Amino acid sequence: MSLSRRSFLKGVATTSAATLIGPSLIGSALAETSVTDGVWKTSGSHWGAFRARVWAGKVQEIKPLELDKHPTDMLNGIKGIIYSPSRIRYPMVRLDWLKKHKYAADSRGNNRFVRVTWDEALDLFYRELERVQKDYGPWALHAGQTGWRQTGQFHSCNNHMQRAVGLHGYSVKKVGDYSTGAGQTILPYVLGSTEVYAQGTSWELILENSDNIIIWANDPVKNLQVGWTCETHESFEYLEQLKQKVAEKKINVISVDPVKNKTQRFLENEHLYVNPQTDVSFMLAIAHTLYTEDLHDKEFIETYCLGFDAFVPYLMGETKDKVEKTPEWASEICGVAPDKIRDFARMLVNGRTQLLFGWCIQRQEHGEQPYWMGAVIAAMVGQIGLPGGGVSYGHHYSGIGVSSTGFGAPGAFPLNIDTGQEPKHTNKNFDRYSSVIPVARWVDSLLEPGKQIQSNGSKVTLPDIKMMVFSGNNPWHHHQDRNRMREAFKKLQTVVAIDFAWTATCRHADIVLPACTQFERNDIDGYGAYSGRGLIAMHKLVDPLFQSKTDFEIMTELTKRWGRDKDYTRGMGEMEWVKSLYDDCKAGNPNFDMPEFEEFWEKGHLDFGKGKPWTRHAAFREDPEINALGTPSGFIEISSRKIGRFGYEHCQEHPMWFEKSERSHGGPGSDKFPFWLQSCHPDKRLHSQMCESEEYRATYAVQGREPIYINPSDAKSKGIKDGDLVRVFNDRGQLLAGAVLDEGYAPGVVRIEEGAWYGPVNEKIGALDTYGDPNTLTQDIPSSELAQATSANTCLVQFEKFKGEAPPVTSFGGPIEVS
Numbered sequence: 001m002s003l004s005r006r007s008f009l010k011g012v013a014t015t016s017a018a019t020l021i022g023p024s025l026i027g028s029a030l031a032e033t034s035v036t037d038g039v040w041k042t043s044g045s046h047w048g049a050f051r052a053r054v055w056a057g058k059v060q061e062i063k064p065l066e067l068d069k070h071p072t073d074m075l076n077g078i079k080g081i082i083y084s085p086s087r088i089r090y091p092m093v094r095l096d097w098l099k100k101h102k103y104a105a106d107s108r109g110n111n112r113f114v115r116v117t118w119d120e121a122l123d124l125f126y127r128e129l130e131r132v133q134k135d136y137g138p139w140a141l142h143a144g145q146t147g148w149r150q151t152g153q154f155h156s157c158n159n160h161m162q163r164a165v166g167l168h169g170y171s172v173k174k175v176g177d178y179s180t181g182a183g184q185t186i187l188p189y190v191l192g193s194t195e196v197y198a199q200g201t202s203w204e205l206i207l208e209n210s211d212n213i214i215i216w217a218n219d220p221v222k223n224l225q226v227g228w229t230c231e232t233h234e235s236f237e238y239l240e241q242l243k244q245k246v247a248e249k250k251i252n253v254i255s256v257d258p259v260k261n262k263t264q265r266f267l268e269n270e271h272l273y274v275n276p277q278t279d280v281s282f283m284l285a286i287a288h289t290l291y292t293e294d295l296h297d298k299e300f301i302e303t304y305c306l307g308f309d310a311f312v313p314y315l316m317g318e319t320k321d322k323v324e325k326t327p328e329w330a331s332e333i334c335g336v337a338p339d340k341i342r343d344f345a346r347m348l349v350n351g352r353t354q355l356l357f358g359w360c361i362q363r364q365e366h367g368e369q370p371y372w373m374g375a376v377i378a379a380m381v382g383q384i385g386l387p388g389g390g391v392s393y394g395h396h397y398s399g400i401g402v403s404s405t406g407f408g409a410p411g412a413f414p415l416n417i418d419t420g421q422e423p424k425h426t427n428k429n430f431d432r433y434s435s436v437i438p439v440a441r442w443v444d445s446l447l448e449p450g451k452q453i454q455s456n457g458s459k460v461t462l463p464d465i466k467m468m469v470f471s472g473n474n475p476w477h478h479h480q481d482r483n484r485m486r487e488a489f490k491k492l493q494t495v496v497a498i499d500f501a502w503t504a505t506c507r508h509a510d511i512v513l514p515a516c517t518q519f520e521r522n523d524i525d526g527y528g529a530y531s532g533r534g535l536i537a538m539h540k541l542v543d544p545l546f547q548s549k550t551d552f553e554i555m556t557e558l559t560k561r562w563g564r565d566k567d568y569t570r571g572m573g574e575m576e577w578v579k580s581l582y583d584d585c586k587a588g589n590p591n592f593d594m595p596e597f598e599e600f601w602e603k604g605h606l607d608f609g610k611g612k613p614w615t616r617h618a619a620f621r622e623d624p625e626i627n628a629l630g631t632p633s634g635f636i637e638i639s640s641r642k643i644g645r646f647g648y649e650h651c652q653e654h655p656m657w658f659e660k661s662e663r664s665h666g667g668p669g670s671d672k673f674p675f676w677l678q679s680c681h682p683d684k685r686l687h688s689q690m691c692e693s694e695e696y697r698a699t700y701a702v703q704g705r706e707p708i709y710i711n712p713s714d715a716k717s718k719g720i721k722d723g724d725l726v727r728v729f730n731d732r733g734q735l736l737a738g739a740v741l742d743e744g745y746a747p748g749v750v751r752i753e754e755g756a757w758y759g760p761v762n763e764k765i766g767a768l769d770t771y772g773d774p775n776t777l778t779q780d781i782p783s784s785e786l787a788q789a790t791s792a793n794t795c796l797v798q799f800e801k802f803k804g805e806a807p808p809v810t811s812f813g814g815p816i817e818v819s
């Protein structure tokens, strides 16, 4: 630990912490008190519900709340978020933007900022909102990106920003999200709902009834560490039981994944390796085996499905590419031996089989196809709607699969559209542009305004965006292809970022406003996002640090500038809002025993116990006429006439195998860049959140850089040893990362987890990223004309041992302050 900490500190740029934050504050805050003085306060977070010991105005210690039986290690990173040297201390404005006033977009990213007062900063923000509405119109402002704002229903920061901006004028919004863009678009056509965010069959029933569980592109043990509300890790009880059943050989569990992931290491179950991005070929061959060996459930298909007859000719090579989808055909692509494919198909119909898909597999080019094909296989197996059978797309997320109590969690701070208030500027004329665009296509919009694209059956005209406002999201982590983004950002006149951490988004903004963290405000949130298990009082631990304010206060001050602050606040303060959200929740849950607000607040949390086990799609199975699905026909659509009519090339009337623009293991582009880069979700962060937590980062960083996980034989062929610095590159960009050799990664596969903070050596296009943000390398291409979703995992790279003197990491510690 001390060694890695030392080499970690070596990598940190000298301009960071010390120059920005006086050593007194950081030093004393992090100094552990040996005493147990202070008070314990209850709160919660995406990482878990906890108690914090607060003494002398500082958070000294954090421990999980007793009701969390499986707390995550990430709780140890929380203190480092509050007392990070990357905290934004006061409002700042980009020097060149302020000085030259012709936006000086070319130098955006040079990280030179001037300190201003709150009044100056908010006046500039308001001036820019006015200018854009008057000179252009609602189409020139995009304030619609969302993201993983901290927990707490009242302080839901994106709602605050959007309500405030919405009281000023209309603006461009987004549809879909980065998480499940392709999945949530295709599945309503196939199964009648997004499925990805729907409650799933209860774990109890899966454990009781399943003979086979296929964990497909899925890592629940890693990804259930964080949740959308205050997490209490209820699912882990069931994962432990599953581990037991695997050991006793009572359930056959197979992980289909190019990587031996954390879940598989935990469960010690069987691994089935597939070549990255090739699952659809494997699935088609499974369908081919089931069909040709007459193992498919004809009665189920007859009763509950539509369009099998249009799909079979493709499967048998009679239409489209005229290739029969045999195991021999698939094997060449997916790397699974033909006999193994046949055995796998036969196993699926041997007993009760539950398919559990993760989301990573749809964050790739043609990401709609594996989800559609997953439903087709489940339909052919014929167990959809049976306990422990069928298909799920969400058991790795926020406790899906933990039975629901029926308790309805409290609502959030409302948007102005929810309250029907008219903005100051009532201009709703978006000219010829679309007012809503697919979430991941905003950089396209900057680069090609006016371009028409297809999107889920409609045409979208990309708006000519001049100004963007970001709150509670970090696009300079979440979006793909940094250097393309750098080019695109030259187009923007004004960028406003509201955050508590000095992220790369702040670095590329013009006006930066310091919000406080959730630990510096009072709030309320549910726990058990899908189980409706209970409520947590999120007690403020310490006062806002430096000059930071709650998002609510910031937006109150902003709306004052056009006299709408009373509309914005409804005349209520923080605790009045928190109480009113509680009271509304109490009124909406008459069957639950909820005390008066004051008693709840004092108690810290309410627990409603366990819910009742439930099976997804059981009602449909029982009566497909009365409980019809939300698809156009009401049935499971193996082929979709509606999609067929869209006439798209990359998403046609039934699921198909499409070659990728970049694919490893002999696919396109692999001669030049042979390695597949998967940018999975981090084991020790929530995206980019907590990367700024210094001590915690030191527990996993390698020479102060983000790890790249490599198969030992691949590393050896390049003379790379564990702990070496590696330069990773392709035609889009380059970064430095620290090698971690791991047999769990197949040859040809490397991983850099998303959320690593971008820190280029300078503001030039193509500059080396000093810390290891994988989106320096990813492609910014849509999944298809249907979903237009992010395809981050269609990405090839090359790497080499880094030689010479490594540049210091520039990602952390905030801007260069200029007076």
Ligand SMILES: Nc1nc2c(c(=O)[nH]1)N[C@H]1C(S)=C(S)[C@@H](COP(=O)(O)OP(=O)(O)OC[C@H]3O[C@@H](n4cnc5c(=O)[nH]c(N)nc54)[C@H](O)[C@@H]3O)O[C@H]1N2
Binding pocket: 146, 147, 148, 149, 150, 155, 156, 157, 178, 179, 180, 363, 471, 472, 473, 474, 475, 477, 478, 479, 498, 499, 500, 501, 503, 515, 516, 517, 518, 551, 679, 680, 681, 686, 687, 688, 689, 754, 755, 774, 775, 778, 792
């Ligand atoms: N290559 C690659 N890229 C990906 C992914 C991938 O798998 N691979 N995954 C994608 C997915 S699924 C997602 S969901 C996105 C996540 O993308 P984001 O949601 O943008 O990621 P976060 O790092 O959580 O960013 C949240 C930001 O909000 C700030 N914040 C949090 N709470 C508050 C608050 O109360 N007030 C204010 N003002 N700010 C706050 C945090 O400090 C942080 O900077 O990333 C996407 N990007």
Ligand SMILES: Nc1nc2c(c(=O)[nH]1)N[C@H]1C(S)=C(S)[C@@H](COP(=O)(O)OP(=O)(O)OC[C@H]3O[C@@H](n4cnc5c(=O)[nH]c(N)nc54)[C@H](O)[C@@H]3O)O[C@H]1N2
Binding pocket: 178, 179, 180, 216, 217, 218, 219, 222, 223, 224, 225, 226, 256, 257, 258, 259, 261, 274, 275, 276, 277, 278, 279, 358, 359, 360, 361, 396, 397, 678, 679, 680, 681, 682, 683, 684, 685, 686, 687, 793
């Ligand atoms: N610790 C932690 N947990 C999180 C998050 C976080 O940031 N940190 N983020 C949350 C959010 S916003 C989201 S969207 C979810 C993301 O949830 P997911 O998108 O499901 O998660 P990932 O970890 O990216 O990938 C899951 C698995 O897919 C495998 N995989 C990738 N590509 C392929 C492929 O082509 N074929 C096959 N068969 N397998 C493949 C990977 O090797 C990995 O084991 O996680 C949530 N949970």
Ligand SMILES: [Mo]
Binding pocket: 178, 179, 180
């Ligand atoms: Mo996500």
